[in-house]
Each structure stands twice: as structure tokens, then as C-alpha cells.
Amino acid sequence: MRIVIAEDLFLLRDGLVRLVEAYGHSVVAAVGTGPATLEALLSTRPDVAIVDVRLPPTLSDEGLQAALAARREVPGLPVLILSQHVQQLYARELLADGHGGVGYQLKDRVLDADQFMDAVSRVAEGGTALDPAVVAKLLGRPRRADPLATLTERERSVLALMAEGLSNSAIAGRLFLSEGAISKYTTTIFAKLGVAADDDTNRRVRAVLTYLSAGAQHDQ
Structure with a gap:
């Protein structure tokens, strides 16, 4: 993958560069300011x-505003946001354009290199990689007018794990259910959220974005 890294702290930026390159990827730009980030994203159009x-x-x-501006110019440009804290407004803005290829990870909750690079790969492939704390912050209490009101608690649990980027097999393991049961849940979820038939990856992303965007609106 061709990757842009935007981080103002030199040691962390250098560490990210070394990590990415150790996994066989190429860093096409490593920058430390907002304007430089936008310029790098638009000039290199990274993976x-x-x-x-x-x-x-x-x-x-x-950093967030540069990423949003770049995604307006290049819809769906994959971006993984790093933050010290959960900022609901930031997460909501990132999800607002309705495209996939988004992630929001908390720096102090990234436990190891494999975990982090797995999140980077999922975002690059057009999926989502949201920290569980971010998902929890976005989700308010469902109201009758919301798509979330039609989901059962189990379906909400499945979709929350889907938002983290987990596969059906991984969700099954987390919830101690069969993979077949999770497949049935996902089919029902797609139907309730009005996600039309499409390839599975796109349907999962659109369902997640519908879910999280609706949840985020509760606290506006």
C-alpha cells in the first residue's frame, strides 16, 4: 500500500513510518501540519x-479538516484518524459523507502492531475500523423515527461489532454464536436498514454508516 502519515510529533511520526515500512508498505509522504497534510493527500492520492x-x-x-477536504475532492479516499480522545463531532463529520474507507482509533488503545496494521488494511479496502469506545460514544438511545428503532438488541450488538471491522466469523466468536446465525442476523439488518442487494463489503459499510450516523444524531 501507498500510505500518507500526518503526525506532528517527530518520534511518533518516525515510529509510524518504520512500522508501515516493516510491514512492506510504502510511505509516500510523512508530514506534520494541516496544510501539508491536505497537499500530500491530493498530490499523492494514497491507498x-x-x-x-x-x-x-x-x-x-x-488533521481532521484536511482529511475531510481531501475526501470531498477524492470521494472515498481512505482515512484512518488517530486521536487521544473520543470526539463525537469528529467521528460524525468523518462518517457524514456516506463513503466507506474510514477509521477512528484511539492512540492509547492500540495494543500492538498487528492490530493497528489490520485496521489500516481494512480502511484501505473501503471498510471501517472504529474503536469500540468511538462506536459506544456515537450510539444514543434509539427513537421511533430512527432506523435503529427497528433493530433488536442482538442485531445492534452484531452491527456494533461490524462497525469495528470484524468479519462474520469473528463476530460469531465474540458473541458465542454460529457463523450461520450471524449471517442470518446480517441479512435481517440489511433489510431493516434498507440496504439494497450489492456486494457484501459495500452492504456492510453502508449498513454501518447508516447505523452510526443515525446514532450520532441523537446527541445533536
Whole structure:
């Protein structure tokens, strides 16, 4: 994969570069400011970008805004956001365009290199890789007008794990159910959320985005 890394702390940026290259991928740009991030994303159009939320010059949300601006120019450009904290507004903005290829990981909850690079790969392939804490923060109490109101608690559990990027097999293991049972749940979920027949990856992403976007609106 061709990867852009945007992180203002030199040691962390250098560590990410070394990690990515150790897994056989190419870093096409490693930058440390918001403007440089946007320029790198648009000029290189990487397979995936790893972007810190807060970058100079103001250390507020320049990284996120650069990623959003790039995705407006290149719809679906895969972006994995790194953050110290769960910021509901940031996650909601990232999901708002309705495209896949998005991730939001908390820095202090990335436990090992394999876990992190697996998340990077899922985002590059057009999927989602959201930290469970981010999923939990986005989901409010369902209201009758929301698509979420039609889902059972078990279906919500399945879809929450789908948002983390887990496969049917992995979800089955997490919930102690058969893979066949999870397949039936996903089919029902797609129907309830109005996700039309398509290839399985696209349906999963669209179901997840519908789910999380609806959940995020509860706290507006």
C-alpha cells in the first residue's frame, strides 16, 4: 500500500513510518501540519492516510479538516484518524459523507502492531475500523423515527461489532454464536436498514454508516 502519515510529533511520526515500512508498505509522504497534510493527500492520492486529529498551526482539528477536504475532492479516499480522545463531532463529520474507507482509533488503545496494521488494511479496502469506545460514544438511545428503532438488541450488538471491522466469523466468536446465525442476523439488518442487494463489503459499510450516523444524531 501507498500510505500518507500526518503526525506532528517527530518520534511518533518516525515510529509510524518504520512500522508501515516493516510491514512492506510504502510511505509516500510523512508530514506534520494541516496544510501539508491536505497537499500530500491530493498530490499523492494514497491507498490510505493515517492522520492525527490535531496538527499545527493551531493544534485543534487541522488533521481532521484536511482529511475531510481531501475526501470531498477524492470521494472515498481512505482515512484512518488517530486521536487521544473520543470526539463525537469528529467521528460524525468523518462518517457524514456516506463513503466507506474510514477509521477512528484511539492512540492509547492500540495494543500492538498487528492490530493497528489490520485496521489500516481494512480502511484501505473501503471498510471501517472504529474503536469500540468511538462506536459506544456515537450510539444514543434509539427513537421511533430512527432506523435503529427497528433493530433488536442482538442485531445492534452484531452491527456494533461490524462497525469495528470484524468479519462474520469473528463476530460469531465474540458473541458465542454460529457463523450461520450471524449471517442470518446480517441479512435481517440489511433489510431493516434498507440496504439494497450489492456486494457484501459495500452492504456492510453502508449498513454501518447508516447505523452510526443515525446514532450520532441523537446527541445533536
